[in-house]
Amino acid sequence: MSKDVMRPWEDRTKQPRERAEALVAAMTLEQKINQLHGAMDTIDIYAMTAQAREAGTDMDALATQIRVERHVEGIDELGIPRFRITNGPVGVGMGDGTPSPPATSLPMTIGLAAGFDPALAREYGSIIGSETATLGQHVLEGPGVCLHRIATAGRNFEYFSEDPYLSGVMGVEVTKAIQEHGIIAMGKHYVVNDQEYERFRTSVEVDEQVLRELYLLPFEMLVKDAGIAAIMSAYNRVRGVYATEYRYTLTEVLRHEWGFEGYVQSDFWSCRSAAPSLNAGMDHEMPDAKWLNEDNVTAALRDTSLEIKTVDRALVRRFTQMFRFDQFDRPYDPGDIDAAGHGARARRIGTEIAVLLKNEGGVLPLDPNAGAIVIVGQSTYVDDACLGGGGSSKVLPLYTVPPLEGMRDVLSGLSGSASVTKITVADDLTNLDEAKRAAAAADVVVIMAGLVATEGEDQLGMSMLNDQNRLIAEVGPVNPTTVVVLKDSNPVLMPWIDAIPAVLETWNQGQEDGHAVADLLFGVVNPSGKLPTTYPKTQEDTLAARRPERYPGTDEGDGYPVIRYSEGLQMGYRWFQSQGIAPLFPFGHGLSYTTFGLSDISVDTGSHPGRSPITVRATVTNTGDAAGAEVAQVYLGLPNAAHQPPKRLVGFRKVTVAPGDSRPIEIVVDPAATNHPLSVWSRGDHAFVTIPGEYAIYVGTSSDDTPTQHRFTVAA
Template sequence: MAVDIDFLISQLTLEEKISFLAGESTWRTAGVERLGIPNIKLSDGPSGARGEIFGEGVPAAFFPSGVSLGATWDVALLQELGELLAEETKSKSASVILSPTMCLARNVLGGRNFETYGEDPYHVGKLATALVKGVQSQGIGATPKHFVANDSEIDRFHGNRVIPTRALRECYLKPFQMVVRDADPWCMMSAYNKVNGEHCDASRKLLTDVARKEWGWEGLIMSDWGGTTAAGPSINAGLDLEMPGPPTRRTQSTVSALIEGGEVDAKQIDESVRRILHLLVRSGRFDDSSDNGEVCLNTPEQAAKLRRAACAGIVLLKNENKALPIHPSKALKKLAVVGPNAQRVVAGGGGSSYIKAPYWTSVLSSLEDRFAEHDTEVVHHRGANVSRYVPTAPSEQCRDPYTNYGGGAVDWWHGHEKIGKPVATTHVDDLYFISFGDRPAIIPNDFDFNFSLSTVLKPRTTGLHKLSLSSIGPAQMFVDDQLLISETGELREDATLFFTYGSEESITQVHLTAGREYRIRIEGHSHDRQLDRSLDTRIRPMENKFFGVRFGYEEADYSDLPAEAAQLCRESDAAIVVVGRDKEWETEGQDIPQFALPGDQVRLIEEVAAVCPRTIVVVQAGTPIKLEPWIHKVQALVYTWYQGQELGNAAADVLCGSYNPSGRLPVVFPREVEHSPGTMMPLEPGVDTSSVYAEGIHVGHRYLDFLGISPIFPLGFGLSYSSFELSNVRMVEHALTQSQSVIIHADVRNVGGSDVPARQTILAFIAPVGKSYLTMPVKTLCSFAKTPELKTGEGCTVELDIDAYDLGVYDALSERWIIPSGAKFDILIGTDSSNASRVGQLDVEIEISWVHCTST
């Protein structure tokens, strides 16, 4: 239907206009019924459309992590997955998905690196653009985030990123500029952090001067959840929407007073209302304002797409003596699959992106299925304990006392005392339970409630076992009605659990008997600290909107796990060691505490490799880890990242050779953590922590190039079971103007090695020749292309386009992009950043300059 936005704005009262400036609830905007203006529902991404309930909601398709999608280097695949993500968003009755995450993986210890596509601005911008195009082609709004430089979780709500102008423009803003230019996203999300002294949500320079005026973008900008730091400054900066609702900053009284006092112009409010109404028009909400609830699609077609996408991101880093692929054969009588991540599901990193999938696969279960009809025996051992905390109590050892299903039950009461019967009872599968605006409808949204989480625990062994409790707000743990732990719920500056909103875990030990059932009860109530946010900006956003408890349980185990696993491998013909991190080591709210594999995993690898020559290591992680010295002791190394619900099937497809690995590294793998630029950042949080981006434009592989340090694996590296030949590289179009690209063709041929078709990725870099007008990186990625699947003997021609916008540098003095006359560049073509050869030179005869580029 045709909607006259100007007319609607003229009919709105000031109170109604103010209501549009903040969410009505956690996942919905406000509407005005008298004028027929509907609300709009948003859903978390980027790993899938979770819907409005954390943890225990309707299952949703769990996509491969962003870094795995980055490893595909496949623009067409990202657009296809964007279409699938839109389909999932519709299944949750939402119209906007909070995806993609576009911040650069600046430092190897970044807690949310797994969410983004990689380290390189051009690469991230290209893939994000493709995903946004796919999402919005289906009538769903995408939300690139977090604008800008939200690349560390240390003091993430208040930390200040001190970024030189060129680095800000050429590295951190560039991916957003690319996606605005080429995909016109309907929304963007501002970051929590400060950039050069200004909170992003209150930076008029970023939100209005750059994104709107300079880039000409007309979409809506919302805050991250709880990321509106002040009402007046954020409105004046151009932040349209405070989320979540009800508002904390932009209350009716606060905004009205700001207008009356002349601190906020009513015209600015009209502009934000206009953008919100425009989003409603784009999403079709005026045509269909229904809310049909949330459903789980879980179709075979979806599963096949996710499996293919997961396979495409897996990177083969080492394969000596053709250790891979593993095929059933007479010589392979026993296959050992060991390691802490072999049997358990490690689908993604932690935080708001984590999803309850309709099903899970593990590496062990998928390999067992693969060898079930053959004579090969598959044996397993955990091999190491890598839990960062006391592990969450397993649902297979805990049952709901009401239903006997795995997990537990939550009884709810009004008020802070348990009076009468519960007003509601809900079931939880996971005993790490988080509630965020999704309590039972009968519980009012004023945080005045109490609860009792009950489960029946059945130990498998007798001994002195660990029990732990962490909570948001005060809680107590009882075992058979005996109080064991009393948790105040007091927040600490260095808190890590519950997105940093919870207490650290309290641990006790108690003697339990195998086979006996113990009644576990955790009681608590909402925390009701009254927070004056106008006075205390150091308070964590949304502190009073979260609630949760975590029940940890670990049975006494005095065995030597690595030695036992090694003995099993000694008796096997091959060993697959599945190691890595998980959602408690890599998570929103904290950076990773160490570069090396946690726990005894390095010892496990080395002891297995010492007794089993055919040792294959599979790493599940969202960022590089320290590989030396153990990588030199194993025959094969496969990096699977985090693959969502299809993690096991995808790993088995690659390990067993039914999929020829085509993933290529989206980040450089340094030998030491000190070789990653962000390590000059403070390691402890504090008031107004500042991170100085002293490396400037030398981010990712450029940093190692600048220092002259060789990585253990370069950007773009990856092996296949096939070999490729690159030949006949030629420049088809030599002239470079603001409207004319340089075009390069290269022939790629699969010369054999596997009966399974294979794909190759070709990268193009430019390197300055002689002294340049402004300092440039040693080489800069400026184009890439991926071949189709090629059978042995087949070849194809790939095309690489290099346009002026990929070569320009930002001149802070003139505030424009420029390629000066007389500039000369070598063009390098190859398969990774350390294996690229000069194929020609590009000479710029006439200066090219611009402020903002038009769509390519």
């Protein structure tokens, strides 16, 4: 056919699905199979993982070894472009290129959630979407909206929080922003991939109500509120069936109930079959053709375990999204990222997500003229920017700002006279005495410590590695003006907390670590983050303590570990409140360099309580002497008949207030919203229902600090 003659799928006046159907109708079987999978030589990821662990290779190093070009081959004669895929969700990670191109290394997603700010999530997603487009990619594998069920889970840094509503709100905004740049966003990992232990083998057993109200909920929000274009299926089994073959979640829930119109891609090497996966609703295998290859697909078509219409359906779903985002007509023309501009934005985001956990005696912010300041810590946290989580999502940074350089830059900008030096403590603490002497001689000590988690393996415990707790416990008390700066992928234990006056959680900050942390320490920016996950006093207080069936699972006779979510809805702060266990720092906790008051709180439940939107109004007053931001949080308590934990988060609002000023806020809780704020899952009705009875609205500034209560009744 002459190139001058428009083919049906090239007609831009047609709807994306019409164009996709026309294209698939014109394809040969060989071409169709070619488009069902990625295009790299098959490698044995299982063998490589086992060999790496035997050799003592960490998973981050393994990810570098298996760095691949993430793409699907194009078909020039049909005008199908090479389909370029890049990993997320903490920036543009492993993409289609050799090597993967550098990009802005952003703070980890767990930190973004600590911002409790949808607008901040929108900016975060905009940076990612913009850079993905600039680098000529078509898909960004993110956001990740699994939950922090286990505090030691290796990919918590990629996920937002322990709360499904907070995770959903932030994930929706990230998704919208990514897709505004003509990029397909891909929600992951669907579903209950909440731990990395034996992720290729483990089966998760979870009650339907728990699955609906917690673990499926943020995915439902991505589909209904963000119009997400793609979903990535998980590695693990769900109720004994691999997630890539589980028709109930992939088709019945995702498509028939939620109306999802995008496509489902396998996580890399998570596909385990040809016909069963396609029949269940998985549409695309990555990164190779281990299963959806010509031999397997043609054999399945021949024996009728697979229908050609099912193959067509899978392709139409993906091509529809490519047409939706104009990816067929976009030339491959990668450009240069605005490194300075995006770096400045990353720095600002980094300052708005830090959580001030403790600040006795007003140690923070530091005086720029404080005299001699010494930074103490192990190399990962003091010698260079803490880029964060390991594995396939790790971003190759455009540049980095180490702590010492960043602190000196900020001091220079403030015309401060303080001097800053650094002591790098060996991982085996052999020079700990040197650090103690330096701390005793300094005017201010800043201990930097933390935890960098990685894909592919969970931590053995909640303590920071390399005996950092001992480092803090011995160095901290030497000087009364000591600040601990935590740089974490996960919540950590703090057995030294009573001996340290000030603790600032900054998370794994990414490339602008040095500047962002210094901005916070010297009060250029006032911390305003809130914990998106609970920090327990001890690991024994967590839901899986002494309960191996909850984690890491037990072999129940099938030969693989089975993890039972037998805690039900009691996960995260719901667990601590249901069990009456006081955490070290609760979900939603975060201090400021100023103080705030919540007043004039009113709750309007509307003309039909339970069906009408609930409007919570309050006044936030800055009662201190520094500008800052506070997050008002609204929780809901359900009737006793619902058999629910005491509270669930249903609304929040972050507001910046000048010292001495007041700002009115309004938070609307809509019973019809996709997070089903007033409802519980009914197995009998196979739907979310609102139970008659007495409800309680709690308003405050953390899950454990909700002094204002308002009760209302939903009639039968």
